[in-house]
Amino acid sequence: MRDMAGGSYRRALTSTFVSEMLSMNLLMAGMVPTVMALRARIPAAADPTTPSFWFVMSMGLLVGFLFAYPMNWWLVAHHLKHGMMTVRPAGAAAAAGHAHRVGMDMTPQAAPAMRMDGGAKPWPPVPVMALLSFLALAAGIVIALQLQRM
Numbered sequence: 001m002r003d004m005a006g007g008s009y010r011r012a013l014t015s016t017f018v019s020e021m022l023s024m025n026l027l028m029a030g031m032v033p034t035v036m037a038l039r040a041r042i043p044a045a046a047d048p049t050t051p052s053f054w055f056v057m058s059m060g061l062l063v064g065f066l067f068a069y070p071m072n073w074w075l076v077a078h079h080l081k082h083g084m085m086t087v088r089p090a091g092a093a094a095a096a097g098h099a100h101r102v103g104m105d106m107t108p109q110a111a112p113a114m115r116m117d118g119g120a121k122p123w124p125p126v127p128v129m130a131l132l133s134f135l136a137l138a139a140g141i142v143i144a145l146q147l148q149r150m
Contacts, residue, residue, distance in 0.1 A: 015080065018080070018126065018130070019075050019080045019081040020081075021130070021133070022071050022075065022126075022129055022130060022133045023068050023071055023072050023075065023081070024068075025071075025133035025134060025136060025137040026064075026067045026068040026070075026071045026133055026136055026137070027064035027065065027067060027068040028064065028137055028140060029064075029067050029133075029136040029137045029139065029140035030060075030063040030064040030065075030066060030067030030068070030140065031060040031061060031063060031064030031067075031140075032060075032140050032141060032143075032144045033140050033143040033144045033147060034059055034060040034063040034064070035056055035057065035059075035060035035144075036143075036144040036147045036148055037147050038055075038056040038059055038060070039056055040147060040148070040150065042055070042056060067136070071129070071133065074122075074129065078120075078122035080122065080126070
């Protein structure tokens with residue numbers, strides 16, 4: 001990550017922290033209420049030695065993934081997080097060879113390296129997305145607490 005952020009460890013750490021925080025806020029916004037709702041309805045879901053527990057956790061993770069997907073898409077689209085097809089300098093030749101076999105041009109010229117050094121300003125701005133992610137997390141926690149009271 002340091003190389004992708006222009007050689008700065010601090011910039012790499014900051015960009016990684018911010019992108020993961022935004023993604024995890026939304027993951028938890030979906031996961032927490034789902035787990036709380038299912039635990040209230042499925043016997044033995046609080047005991048990690050039972051299949052019920054792992055079913056509930058899997059469903060929570062699935063819902064969390066669905067909640068976090070739009071944020072992860074936005075982060076990748078604005079080069080704040082790398083996606084599965086990011087061409088990295090060390091593996092660029094292997095990736096280009098594979099891409100050529102499947103008919104895609106993934107050379108560094110065709111797919112520039114991820115910009116974690118500021119680059120173009122994303123829209124909406126990162127602070128707005130951070131605020132939205134914290135609001136979603138707060139809403140998820142409030143819903144979970146309401147479900148717990150029922």
